[in-house]
Amino acid sequence: MTLEECGALFLDALSRTRIAVPEGTxxxxxxxxxxxxxxxxxxxGMVFLRTGDPVNALASFAYGLGWLDAGSRIGLFEPLAxxxxxxVDAVIPDRHGAHLDEKTHRYRRMLHSALLAVRAGPDExxxxxxxxxxxxxxxxxxxxxxxxxxDAGDLACALARFSYGYAWLDAGVRAGLFxxxxxxxxxxx
Numbered sequence: 001m002t003l004e005e006c007g008a009l010f011l012d013a014l015s016r017t018r019i020a021v022p023e024g025t026x027x028x029x030x031x032x033x034x035x036x037x038x039x040x041x042x043x044x045g046m047v048f049l050r051t052g053d054p055v056n057a058l059a060s061f062a063y064g065l066g067w068l069d070a071g072s073r074i075g076l077f078e079p080l081a082x083x084x085x086x087x088v089d090a091v092i093p094d095r096h097g098a099h100l101d102e103k104t105h106r107y108r109r110m111l112h113s114a115l116l117a118v119r120a121g122p123d124e125x126x127x128x129x130x131x132x133x134x135x136x137x138x139x140x141x142x143x144x145x146x147x148x149x150x151d152a153g154d155l156a157c158a159l160a161r162f163s164y165g166y167a168w169l170d171a172g173v174r175a176g177l178f179x180x181x182x183x184x185x186x187x188x189x
Contacts (some may be wrong), residue, residue, distance in 0.1 A: 001092045003054055005059045010042045013068060013083055015183025022079040027076060030175050034071035037171070037188065038064045055099045055159070058090050059107070062160040068166025070135065074175055085142075085160035092156050104155045107162035108185060111143050113170050128177060135172040139165040 001009065021027040041064025065083045066093060067156055089168035092100050105114050120132035143166025150158035170176045173187045 001087045001089060003049055003057050003061070003088075004090050005012075006090070007042070007046050007049055007057070009083065010045070010061055010068075011066055011124075012083060013065070014039055014042055016079065016081075017068065018078045019076060021076055030074075031071060031076035033174055034067055034074075034076060034171055037174075038068040038071070041048075041067065048083065054092050054098075055091065055096050055103055058088070058092070058156060059103060059159055059163045062088065062163035063167045066164040067171050069164075070138075070168045070171035071175075073134070073138075074131065074171075074177075076175075085157070085164045088157065088160050090156045090160070100155050100159065104150060104159040107166065108146060108150060108158060111139070111146070111162045111166045111169075113183065114166060114186045115139060115143060116170060117180055117186055118173065118178040119181050121176055121179040132172060132177040133144070135168050135177055139168045139172075141165070142168070 002029065011099065019028060019031040021031055040058045041056050045060030045064065046058055048054070049125070062085045064155045065135050067084070069082050072082065115136070118136070122128035142161045146158040146161035146165065149161065169178065170188050173180060173189055180189070
């Protein structure tokens with residue numbers, strides 16, 4: 001799927017997303033924040049796309065879809081849906097190669113550091129502790145796929161995976177699944 005198609009898919013997913021938890025509850029507030037983050041990154045991605053910055057468009061779309069999918073996995077949204085970046089086949093023009101290289105390597109380092117900077121927040125007897133493990137596993141898997149793609153020279157697909165995986169950690173922190181034990185600046189708190 002092209003960046004344009006990814007942006008359209010993202011906009012469609014946002015338009016169909018409904019908060020599934022009762023208004024006035026703590027989870028409703030979390031759901032509002034998660035959908036706000038997703039919507040902001042969809043909007044940013046479209047601006048980047050229109051202004052000729054496909055690298056930041058790709059990162060924004062993947063990151064925002066990660067927030068949306070993580071919120072769905074928690075059970076905050078209806079319909080339950082997933083939009084992993086494995087369908088994105090973005091072609092980044094050669095003139096953006098240096099930017100793509102820098103951003104991909106930076107996001108690899110940041111996601112690696114973020115994975116080391118969180119611990120499950122809830123008590124291990126809580127079902128939410130198992131949720132933290134699911135989120136950490138998801139972020140770790142996307143990190144590993146990104147590394148494989150980066151090593152194979154596919155920087156655009158690697159960047160999409162690093163961005164998507166990072167969103168799962170950020171959303172997990174925002175939802176209370178994780179506590180930050182390392183550098184707080186790595187997270188949107």
